[in-house]
Amino acid sequence: MRFVFKRSYDDDIKLFKHRPQAFYYLALLILMLALPLLLDDFFLGEVTYVLIFAIAGMGLMLLTGHTGQVSLGHAAFLALGAYLNAIMLSKGIPFVITLPLAGILTGIIGMIIALPVLRLHGIYLAIATLAISVLADDIIVMAEPFTGGVTGLVAPPIDIFGLDIDRYGTPILFYFLVLFVTLFVLMIYRNIMRSPLGRAFVAMRDSEISAQALGVNITKTKATAFAISCAITGLAGALLGHFAGAFNNETFNIVLSIQLLLMIVIGGLGSIHGAFFGAMVVGFLPQFIAITRDFATDNFGFNSLSMPGIETGVFALILVLFILFEPMGIYGRWVKIRTYFELFPFYRKNMFKRQKSYLKTERMK
Amino acid sequence: MSLLSLENVTLSFGGLIAVNNVSFHVGEGEVFSLVGPNGAGKSTVFNLISRFYDPQKGNIKVNGESILRLRPDQVPSLGIARTFQNIELFEQSTVLQNLLIGRQRHRKSNLLSEMFFAPSVREEERRHRHVVEEVIDFLELQAYRDKYIAGLPYGIRKVVELARALATEPKLLLLDEPASGLSLEETNDMIYWIEDIKKQMNITVLMVEHDMNLVASVSDRVLALADGKELAIGTPQEVQSHPDVIKAYLGTGGEINV
């Protein structure tokens, strides 16, 4: 059982609610820093992949989880980040400039693309953003002089002040690069969410009408959310380009867009943790399926698990199970377990049952 | 000069004239109530002032200047705050976070400083929190500060919505049925609060309310509407005893309870 006594307003402004919490995250950080000592190159690569997805997940979480704007087009912004970064690198611009610039440009372009669809809500927004994903595919093929069309591009090597970073040559350095970007994005995300802008995001998600009546400029705030979300996704895309080594239009197809969205739903909408949990599921799932498949083939001798599409199938199954049994995602489950221990032995079974909610029958608009 | 004035305002939805040539002025420091049977157009008047609807005719002025060119989100910066008839709180946020959103119109920080949580942002956050805490003390919401709206009872939600409007530090407060659904005791609290809001905070109040006891206790003037048209204007007593008002209420089942 723990009580948190608050003594000043800063207790609610701080990043960590109490000292043990700060300690857990410090321990996690040390673990992440020590990971190259603990894992071999292959698994370190897997963790790197998960972190890249976590960055992309944070990008989409900010937009969908915190601002309530569904996007099924985010693979397009991953692609944009990857291509911008690779093209600028091949022009001889140093990586320390191309990476942030790829993020910023993706943010600006994303915002411009999003402006016309901002007035749409719910399913209509989802369809419009899906169209962005479809179009992106065609545009990549058509813009062959820049993108290499269906042949694709090879991400030029990274050179940071003479330090060569390569996913295969120096996996540890690449891991640290990705970890650094993850922490940077995480810091910015957390800061925004404890600032007036972050509160405006959440307000808009829960009631656009009263957000507006309190002075939130809906169009401007949505555009800002799109810009930040796309910028973060662009950063992830640039890193994903380097992780993949070579990429073409197929790398960033619609399935990836949908996967990104499912990822944050499974992780838990509306929490930054959710982006990380979701990324772990998406990142490790192919590996997990491969291991299970080998195990099944070796021990039971049947080959049915090697059918194509199994990954998507398992993914869909997990999603359905979550929507049915844990709509708050992995993070929601985690909060319940944590509360159980914090309140021990006073946990009540119906603690997280929502009380009677009140219908908004006469809701205007 | 009056703080708020409506001049011959008309708004119709399709064939239905919800607000029909309505004019009234609310003076500074006044508590002004709108009464009338269901569907009289009271909430529509609020939505017109909030700029959710454009009137087809007439003008709405604040401090003598037309507000018809403003967007809804620019209205709060005139010092106008409101509550909604069907409580529009941010369900997935705590009471504290809801009230802090009320500070939105005072936001000075920009995106860049917020991304890095610059010292100026921290300073601003402290100031916002200070104002919000004063509202929490005033409305005795201390026990609910960190509770999520989704789990709160109806009566508390009503108070939180009032608190959120007060957190904007308004000059004019629009309350749409502040006492509907409240118990007798809660309604009495509401009466005291509205009096304090008027006398101590010097906030002008425009209120829609069906509870005639509350209306009569706090209002300086009352305007009765029916079918979008003005029936009577005057002190609570004058309006309550006005023959047209009595007729309008009798026609709808006599909801007036004197």
Ligand SMILES: Nc1ncnc2c1ncn2[C@@H]1O[C@H](COP(=O)(O)OP(=O)(O)OP(=O)(O)O)[C@@H](O)[C@H]1O
């Ligand atoms: N957005 C809208 N579209 C169409 N008709 C509307 C709209 N908003 C209100 N109305 C109609 O306008 C009329 C006035 O509605 P309003 O909500 O202003 O009534 P009210 O006086 O607030 O009533 P109550 O006491 O029930 O809240 C009603 O007949 C209502 O059905």
Ligand SMILES: [Mg+2]
């Ligand atoms: Mg009404």
